[in-house]
Amino acid sequence: MTGTRSPHVVIVGAGVVGLGAAAEAHRRGHRVTVVEQAASVIGSSVQNFGHVGVTAQAGQARRYALAARERWLALGAAAGFPVSTTGTHVVARTEAELRLLGELHAERGDDEVRLLDADRTRAAVPVRPGAVVGGAHLPLDLQVAPRVAAPALAGWLERQGVTFRWRTAARAVGPGRVETTAGPVDADVVVVAAHHDLDRLLPDVATEAGLRRCRLHMLRVRPASSPRPFPGPLLTGWSMVRYEALAACPSADDVARELAAADPEAAAWDVNLMLTPQADGTLIVGDTHVRDVDAPVFQDEAGNTVLLRLLTDLLDTGVDVVERWQGTYATAPGREFLVAEPAPGVHVATVTTGIGMTTGLGLAADVLDRAGVTG
Ligand SMILES: Cc1cc2nc3c(=O)[nH]c(=O)nc-3n(C[C@H](O)[C@H](O)[C@H](O)COP(=O)(O)OP(=O)(O)OC[C@H]3O[C@@H](n4cnc5c(N)ncnc54)[C@H](O)[C@@H]3O)c2cc1C
Known part of the structure; x- marks a missing residue:
């Protein structure tokens, strides 16, 4: 130059x-x-x-x-x-998941991880009463459309x-x-x-x-009834065993064992149950993971069925599916x-x-x- x-x-x-x-x-x-x-x-x-x-x-x-x-x-x-600064909520559905969020909080402090009890979690995100034992708010996270x-x-x-x-x-x-x-x-x-x-x-x-390709089942759904919208992205226990800072917490192994034992089918699909709310009231929901050199477009409907089962178990409402698609990203060991x-x-x-x-x-x-x- x-x-x-x-x-x-x-x-x-x-x-x-x-x-x-x-x-x-x-x-x-x-x-x-x-x-x-x-x-x-x-x-x-x-x-x-x-x-x-x-x-x-x-x-x-x-x-x-x-x-x-x-x-x-x-x-x-x-x-x-638009870039939304409302942050992410993480829901914990077991004591091990809640413990893991506490471990992340101990490492990062209140500026990054705000722990919530069950009532405050339910007040923040419209999940089924009884579906969560607590959660956390991660205020640094952003969301874009x-x-x-x-x-x-x-x-x-x-x-x-x-x-x-x-x-x-x-x-x-x-x-x-x-x-x-x-x-x-x-x-x-x-x-x-x-x-x-x-x-x-x-x-x-x-x-x-x-380098290979990772294929993911993705859905956009409209909640059949929703008293209030999600304030921003929502992560679950399935996300805790995936992203590095969460997966490095001491309780991550316990969470992984619990998830695999409670739902072997979802574990076999390597599910990460998460969602983001969209401006039109729909939710983007995913995902599953299958890795190979190529990414053929044909999707096994069983992946969608697993996601919808997990989602409706978490939400306080049924959903109508608006769109389905296969996402693809690069992966390497x-x-x-x-x-x-x-x-x-x-x-x-x-x-x-x-x-x-x-x-x-x-x-x-x-x-x-x-x-x-x-x-
Ligand atoms: C379903 C799904 C959900 C995800 N969710 C999230 C999320 O919520 N948060 C997050 O952080 N990440 C997420 N990711 C990952 C994230 O989307 C990707 O890591 C990111 O978009 C990669 O950006 P990129 O620019 O490298 O690739 P791409 O957006 O794929 O762009 C690469 C471009 O290169 C072009 N190209 C390739 N070869 C050539 C060539 N020879 N000549 C000219 N053009 C070429 C392609 O056409 C393409 O447009 C998700 C990914 C998927 C698939």
């Missing part, structure tokens, strides 16, 4: 990671082009819950999440999409002067150049934010990391992020578990730092 012209950062992929890199590189004063094979933002970044679950992260993910939190707030204000936030960010970046090449696939990336289906694009720095399709663009990097520089000036930025809405904007900024794309 020498000379007087503004260095050109070319980003492959218009998901939250690629758009985060575009926003940050643009903010730092660089020329930016985003190359996206689809006609719009259509990947995992619109398939998700919109949960920015900062508190449940640990280690590098926590550092990225804290940085991403600031970026979501700033970008939401600039681009004009998943089908609004990333597309709004792309539209705003385009209006700010970032060049978008939609319906243009990157066929090869190398030092100083991206070969696309619409011809070559010269670049000083390339950021590959192709998510699980990294295995098609840079198969060696993906194979070495053991033993890591949450895949950051690599397979060729000089070519930087891979991949979130390799289901926390990219929480961490992706932080990862993107870190990868630019590593690439020397400074302000």
